[in-house]
Amino acid sequence: MVEFLSFAFVQRALLTGILLGVTCAVLAFFVVLRRMAFVGVGLSHAALGGVAIGVVAGVSPLLSAAIFTTGVAWVIGWIGGRGEVSEDTAMGVFFPAAMALGVVLISLSPGYRQDLMGYLFGNILSVQPGEVPTLVALCGVALVLLGYFFKELLYMGVDEDAARAAGLPVEPLRYLLLTVLAVTIVAAMRLVGIVLVSAFVVIPAATGQALGRSLRAMMVVGVVSALISVVGGLWISWSWDLPSGAAIVLVSAGLFFVSLLVGRRI
Numbered sequence: 001m002v003e004f005l006s007f008a009f010v011q012r013a014l015l016t017g018i019l020l021g022v023t024c025a026v027l028a029f030f031v032v033l034r035r036m037a038f039v040g041v042g043l044s045h046a047a048l049g050g051v052a053i054g055v056v057a058g059v060s061p062l063l064s065a066a067i068f069t070t071g072v073a074w075v076i077g078w079i080g081g082r083g084e085v086s087e088d089t090a091m092g093v094f095f096p097a098a099m100a101l102g103v104v105l106i107s108l109s110p111g112y113r114q115d116l117m118g119y120l121f122g123n124i125l126s127v128q129p130g131e132v133p134t135l136v137a138l139c140g141v142a143l144v145l146l147g148y149f150f151k152e153l154l155y156m157g158v159d160e161d162a163a164r165a166a167g168l169p170v171e172p173l174r175y176l177l178l179t180v181l182a183v184t185i186v187a188a189m190r191l192v193g194i195v196l197v198s199a200f201v202v203i204p205a206a207t208g209q210a211l212g213r214s215l216r217a218m219m220v221v222g223v224v225s226a227l228i229s230v231v232g233g234l235w236i237s238w239s240w241d242l243p244s245g246a247a248i249v250l251v252s253a254g255l256f257f258v259s260l261l262v263g264r265r266i
Contacts, residue, residue, distance in 0.1 A: 004235060004238055004239075009125055009126070009127070010125065010234070010238065012127050012128075012129065012132055013124045013125045013127055013234055013244070014230070014231065014234065015132065015136075016124065016127055016131075016132055016135045016136070016190070016191070017124050017191055017230040017231075017234060017248075018227060018230055018231070019135070019136060019139045020135065020139055020184075020187060020188050020190075020191045020230075021191075021200075021204075021223075021226035021227055021229065021230040022139075022143070022223055022226060022227065023139040023142050023143055023184055023187070023188075024184060024188055024200045024201050024204065024226060025204040025205065025208075025219075025222040025223040025225070025226035026143065026146055026219065026222075026223065027142065027146065027180060027181060027184050027201055028200075028201045028202055028203070028204045028205035028206075028222055028226075029205045029208065029215075029218060029219045029222055030146070030153055030154075030157055030177060031181065031201055031202060031205065032202065032205035032206060032209060033154075033157035033158070033205075034156075034157045034177070036087075036177075036181070037198075037202045038088050038091060039073075039076065039087055039088070039091050039178075039181070040181060040185065040198045040201045040202060041091075041095075041198040042076075042091035042092070042094065042095035043069055043072060043073055043076075043091075043181060043182050043185050043198075044185050044189075044194055044195075044197045044198040044201075045095050045098070045099045045194060045198075046068070046069055046072045046094060046095055046098035046099065047065045047068070047069045047185060047186055047189060047194055047197075048098070048099050048102035048103075048106075048119070048120075048194055049068055049072075049098035049099065049101040049102040049105070050064050050065030050066070050067065050068030050069050050098075050102075050186070051064065051065045051102060051116070051119050051189075051194075052101065052102040052103075052104075052105035052106045052109075053065075053068055053101075053105060055105065055106065055109050055116075056105050056108060056109060061119065062131075062134065062186060062187075062189075062190075065186045065189070066138075066182070066183055066186045066187075068098075069182040069183075069185060069186055070178075070179055070182040070183060072094055072098055072182070073178040073179060073181065073182040074175060074178065074179070075090075075094065076090045076091055076094060076178065077174055077175050077178045081171060081174070118190075118193075119189055119193060119194055120193050120194050120195050121192075121193035121194075121195055121196070121243055121245050121246065122189060122190060122191055122192040122193030122194075122196065122197070122243075122244065122245030123190075123193075123243070123244055123245065124190055124191045124192075124234065124244050124245070124248075125234070125237065125238070125244050127190055131190065135187055135190065138183055138184070138186075138187040139184070139187060141183070142180045142183060142184050142187075145176065145180055146180060149173065149176065152168055152169075152173055153173060153176075153177060154215070155168060156168060156170055156173055156174070181201070184201065185197050185198075185201065188200055188201070191230075191245065191248065192244075192245035192246075192248055192249055193245045196245050196246065196249045199249050199252065199253070200226075200229075200248070200249065200252065203225075203229075203249070203252045203253060203255075203256050204222040204223070204225050204226040204229070204252065205218065205219075205222045206256055207221060207222060207225040207252075207255050207256045207259045208220070208221035208222035208225065210256065210259035210260050210262075210263070211259045211262060211263075221259075225252065225255045225256075225259075226252070228251065228255060229248050229249075229251045229252035229255065230248055232248075232251045233247040233248030233249070233250070233251045233252075234247070234248070236251065
């Protein structure tokens with residue numbers, strides 16, 4: 001373990017991984033509370049279109065994915081807010097369309113296909129020193145926003161109609177949550193990849209829901225399970241030469257299944 005922690009790339013991976021894990025766990029609490037799991041899945045796959053736009057345009061794929069995914073989230077929120085089509089249905093349209101756009105654009109840049117694997121399946125161990133400030137900033141902003149509007153988002157998540165009747169700005173809060181979800185998903189691509197990132201914004205909260213008897217316990221358990229998943233997954237990845245993203249998600253899924261067996265104890 002000491003040798004494992006002595007490498008600079010492992011230290012960067014742990015720093016960004018723990019921060020991303022905590023951010024995803026806090027966000028997952030609201031995603032599960034508002035039953036937005038499918039929206040998270042759709043946005044994670046829509047991010048491929050944003051990555052592809054960055055590749056073709058010659059700009060940072062992380063930046064283009066953040067802008068594109070946020071735009072998709074806003075459109076989904078706007079369509080869902082009109083009431084004619086649900087958010088899940090709208091996501092079912094935009095999810096394959098955005099992903100198809102990504103596939104088409106990537107086919108125009110064949111030389112980039114190898115590097116694309118890092119975005120699809122994640123490799124937190126390959127995070128470069130220059131990427132750390134960006135990831136820290138994205139997670140920091142997300143956590144500050146979630147913390148500042150925590151009570152309002154919690155009220156809206158428990159009972160949206162009551163929150164609206166109480167005078168809370170439900171629509172702006174909904175767009176805020178969608179924006180934070182989109183940006184966090186893009187940041188977490190470096191942790192577990194586009195294919196698996198949706199699991200990391202759902203599983204920690206699901207574990208908390210299975211173990212916790214209160215909302216506070218749910219969030220605490222979710223954060224702790226995310227931390228264990230990141231540290232344990234990275235150690236397994238390094239020890240057995242396995243993909244880091246897949247190892248992290250498998251540890252997280254394992255904790256969830258254990259929580260189902262244990263039941264609500266906290």
